[in-house]
Ligand code: FES
């Protein structure tokens with residue numbers, strides 16, 4: 001049976017998925033012996049580095065009486081709460097000292113933990129694993145372990161440049177993500193005289209296929225009006241350029257473009273900060289323009305412009321969303337957004353039942369739209 005022709009109504013639930021790695025802070029913001037605040041999935045965190053530079057993440061609330069630990073004292077190993085001086089090992093959150101205890105009091109302090117989260121530095125970011133269910137922080141919960149390593153950008157040759165960009169958006173994770181995968185806003189939001197005008201809109205056809213936990217826009221020659229493509233055209237002949245774009249739960253968009261020995265790859269994440277706020281982090285690696293002193297700046301300029309256009313758009317959208325309207329998702333341009341909601345639902349269902357996740361896509365298919 002063909003899909004309904006009526007636009008489909010959909011409500012976002014703003015549900016944030018635990019059990020995944022999330023980007024918390026840019027690595028170059030986090031210095032040794034300093035404490036930094038971050039919020040992920042409405043969980044307040046204190047993040048820092050030990051004497052060796054190893055990053056750590058603790059719940060930013062003392063298990064004693066909730067004092068924010070980011071206000072405490074940190075000697076590069078232990079963090080001391082500013083209220084009653086309890087000390088915690090920053091890597092596992094274990095309590096090391098309670099100064100008020102007398103020598104004959106036998107409280108087992110090593111059973112007390114400040115909630116600690118697995119933490120890794122990867123491609124310019126400190127990543128934090130938000131376990132499921134997340135440690136309650138207070139009390140006796142031991143630190144959880146991550147089942148895998150934090151996601152990495154694909155690097156195709158050993159020498160490359162790396163840069164990142166961030167933007168905060170006053171919308172829920174779902175709006176952030178479907179905005180990111182939405183092909184139809186390009187001609188209206190991303191106009192610039194040196195880039196494209198809305199008149200360059202034309203029909204496009206792309207092949208998609210299911211991949212574990214997500215979907216892929218199969219390798220194809222990029223649209224003539226896509227950003228990295230225009231830059232790569234300077235290096236290689238148009239037909240040799242291919243791009244692959246993946247989306248994988250909970251929030252990872254990977255794009256890899258290859259043109260002979262040149263490549264560009266990016267990992268964009270939309271991170272849930274709170275139910276109503278998210279942040280986009282774009283990290284890109286590339287080996288073109290490496291010899292050009294301003295190559296990185298040029299790329300950053302192009303991407304900063306795009307991200308800023310998206311940010312401004314979502315700021316406006318947030319005004320409309322205050323009143324909790326329904327969403328309409330239309331075929332084919334909004335099909336990736338529908339897949340996102342279906343993947344999320346399938347993931348939650350699999351977790352609830354313990355049965356392997358049922359992928360919402362039956363197989364490869366082609367979508368058409370104008371953009
Ligand atoms: S609140 Fe932290 S030591 Fe008491």
Ligand SMILES: [Fe+2]
Nearest residue numbers: 179185189310
């Ligand atoms: Fe955009």
